[in-house]
Amino acid sequence: MSYSIIAAELHKALQDQDTALVETLASELNPADLAQVGHHEPASRMAVLLHCVPLDKRAATLGFLEPQEQLAATAGMPVSELAELVAHMSADERVDYFKQLDRERQQTLLKALPPTVRDDLLKLARHAEGTAGAIMTSAFMAIPAYYSVARAMQTLRLKGADVETIYQVYCIDTSGRFLGTVSLREIILASSETQLAELMTEEVIWVGIDTPQEEVARLIARYDLLALPVLEGERLVGIVTYDDAMDVAEEEATEDMHKGMSIGKIEGGLRSASLFDLYRKRVVWLVLLVFANIFSGAGIAYFEETIEAYIALVFFLPLLVDSGGNAGSQAATLMVRGMATGDVRSRDWAKLLGREVFVAAGLGLTMALAVSVVGIFRAGTEIAMVVAMSMVLIVIVGSLIGMILPFILNRLGWDPATASAPLVTSIADASGVLIYFAIATAVLGL
Numbered sequence: 001m002s003y004s005i006i007a008a009e010l011h012k013a014l015q016d017q018d019t020a021l022v023e024t025l026a027s028e029l030n031p032a033d034l035a036q037v038g039h040h041e042p043a044s045r046m047a048v049l050l051h052c053v054p055l056d057k058r059a060a061t062l063g064f065l066e067p068q069e070q071l072a073a074t075a076g077m078p079v080s081e082l083a084e085l086v087a088h089m090s091a092d093e094r095v096d097y098f099k100q101l102d103r104e105r106q107q108t109l110l111k112a113l114p115p116t117v118r119d120d121l122l123k124l125a126r127h128a129e130g131t132a133g134a135i136m137t138s139a140f141m142a143i144p145a146y147y148s149v150a151r152a153m154q155t156l157r158l159k160g161a162d163v164e165t166i167y168q169v170y171c172i173d174t175s176g177r178f179l180g181t182v183s184l185r186e187i188i189l190a191s192s193e194t195q196l197a198e199l200m201t202e203e204v205i206w207v208g209i210d211t212p213q214e215e216v217a218r219l220i221a222r223y224d225l226l227a228l229p230v231l232e233g234e235r236l237v238g239i240v241t242y243d244d245a246m247d248v249a250e251e252e253a254t255e256d257m258h259k260g261m262s263i264g265k266i267e268g269g270l271r272s273a274s275l276f277d278l279y280r281k282r283v284v285w286l287v288l289l290v291f292a293n294i295f296s297g298a299g300i301a302y303f304e305e306t307i308e309a310y311i312a313l314v315f316f317l318p319l320l321v322d323s324g325g326n327a328g329s330q331a332a333t334l335m336v337r338g339m340a341t342g343d344v345r346s347r348d349w350a351k352l353l354g355r356e357v358f359v360a361a362g363l364g365l366t367m368a369l370a371v372s373v374v375g376i377f378r379a380g381t382e383i384a385m386v387v388a389m390s391m392v393l394i395v396i397v398g399s400l401i402g403m404i405l406p407f408i409l410n411r412l413g414w415d416p417a418t419a420s421a422p423l424v425t426s427i428a429d430a431s432g433v434l435i436y437f438a439i440a441t442a443v444l445g446l
Contacts, residue, residue, distance in 0.1 A: 003029070007037050014045040023052040031057055035064030043072030050074075055088055063093035067100045083112035090164065092137040092244060095124040124238070132216045133209035135248060136230045136238030139163045145171040145179050145200060150192035156184075164241050165227055171200045178229060178236040180204055206231050207240075213248045218342060220245040252340070286422075295430035296321070303437035306444070312379035313440055316371070316387045321432035323367055323391060324398030325425035331356060331402030332424045336416050339406060349407045356403045357396065364395035386443050390436040397435065398428035 006025055013021040026034060026049060034053065038046040038061070046065075050058050050073060062070055062085065074082055086094055086109065098106060098121055110118050120138050127133025141163045143152050152169065160166045169187065171179045180200035190199055206229045207216055220228050220242055227239040300307070300317075307313060335352070338344030344352065368388040375384030402424045406416035 003033055007033070010037055010049075011041070014041060014048060017048075019048065019052055022049060026053050031060035032064050034061045038065060038069060038073070043069070043075065046073040047076065055084065059085055059088035060090075062097070063089055067096070070097055071100055079108050079112050083109055087114060087117045090137060091120060091124060091139045092135060095121055095134075098125055099129075127209055130213050131209060132207045132211040132213060132228075132230045132240055133232075133238070135213050135216070135244050136209075136240045137164050137244070138238050140170060140227070140229075140236075140239040141166050141168075142170045142172050142176075142236055143196060145173060145195070145197040147196050148192065149187055149190045149194045149196070149199075152182075152187055152196055153192075156187075164239065167226055169196070170229060170236055170239070171196050172236055176236065177234045178204075178206070178231055181229070204229065208232070209237065214252050216240050217245040217248040217252070221249070222342075293426055293429065296426075296433045299430060299433035299437065303441060306437050306441045310379075310383065310440065310444060312383055313386070313437070315378060316375065316383075316390075317433070317436065319371065320387065320390055320394055320436050321429045324394040324428040324432040326398075327360060327363060327395045328398035328402030328424040328428040331360075331399045332406060333402075335403050335406040339410065339416050346407060346410055349404070352403060353400070356399055360396040360399035361392065363399070364392035367395060368392050382444060386436075386440045389443070390432075390439050393435050393439070394428075394432040397431050398424075401427050401431065 006028055010022065010025040010029075013025060029037070034049065034057075038049060041049065046069065050061060053061065062073070065073065074085070077085070086097065089097065094117075098109070101109065110121070113121065124133070124136070124138060127136075139162060141156065141159065143155055147155070156166055156169070167184045169182045169184065171182060173179055179197070180202040181204050182196050182200045186199050187196075205219055205223050205225065207219065209230055209232050211230075216228060219225070220240065225242065227241045228245075229236055230238040230240060335344060368391040371391055372384045372388040375387040405424060405427075410416045
């Protein structure tokens with residue numbers, strides 16, 4: 001059966017509290033699909049669903065749930081049962097879940113965990129959020145470089161099931177100092193007497209525990225890595241796998257998109273956010289931009305005489321200022337994304353400025369040609385000329401505002417994503433009003 005059919009039947013079985021059927025249906029889905037079903041179920045039913053699958057699958061499913069869903073599904077779980085479940089989670093997912101718990105629950109859980117799991121959890125939990133240390137896992141395959149291939153293969157067979165990946169083996173010395181890496185392919189193809197030190201690559205991309213997580217994700221994507229070693233000093237303390245890097249990239253992209261529309265970071269996802277959180281994350285910038293738009297009104301008031309003499313100018317005002325804002329938003333989006341991916345750097349601003357002037361001029365001339373036809377039929381040649389000239393200059397200015405603002409914010413140490421579409425639009429609108437009526441006043445002889 002397809003996922004959609006099983007999910008629908010599983011939903012009905014959970015509603016009917018038919019645990020036998022839930023167990024049967026759940027056995028046909030993998031942990032990611034079970035978590036997807038759980039996204040649409042109340043916490044009480046998700047708890048039932050977790051209890052109807054084997055422990056290993058239960059732990060994997062819990063790792064796929066959103067933080068708030070994890071807490072809700074395990075809220076009523078006895079500590080002994082929770083400790084057993086947490087012990088079977090992967091190291092990185094275990095620490096993420098642990099950090100969501102309140103202080104009292106954390107202490108109770110720690111006492112119930114096996115000593116080795118507890119020690120590993122506390123070691124990982126001490127790292128600051130947003131760093132390589134916070135997203136790494138301690139479940140990696142580290143083998144002394146003096147081991148022979150035969151001995152290394154024996155170690156892989158014994159411990160391989162407990163690590164995140166065995167495709168890359170990390171070579172260390174007797175004190176745990178990181179020396180290099182060997183791929184599983186090289187180990188399999190080498191003779192059994194060969195030492196790993198003869199096979200290993202010493203030129204390895206690595207990061208420190210305090211490296212920002214977005215830089216970790218960028219390195220994994222740039223070098224197409226399955227995992228990236230994390231060092232503390234010279235000691236190998238963990239690895240960040242590509243799937244965790246994908247999660248970071250998705251999180252960072254979502255955060256940048258929210259910033260791009262002047263929305264604060266929403267913890268736990270949109271679906272679980274409270275009404276007050278949604279209000280609070282959006283209201284500040286909207287209120288600030290209301291006051292920013294006062295400058296547009298002030299500009300209109302300043303040219304009141306021009307408007308009274310040529311009322312037809314008002315017809316083209318929304319069209320012109322929106323064009324400047326749209327052009328600015330496009331330029332800002334290109335710059336912010338370019339800076340986020342590393343394609344654009346601060347030193348590139350002069351080169352990009354020159355290119356943007358030519359591109360914006362081309363855009364402005366094309367849009368001016370289109371709007372001048374409307375201007376002639378709507379208000380005559382003089383007004384059409386004013387509108388066309390204004391369109392070219394407004395689009396150029398709007399584009400330059402959108403391009404330059406991210407560089408300015410970056411130089412000030414702020415996130416370039418703050419150069420959001422609403423902010424750029426508000427500045428471009430005020431500029432557009434002044435440009436339009438200033439040209440109209442000059443050309444029409446007022």
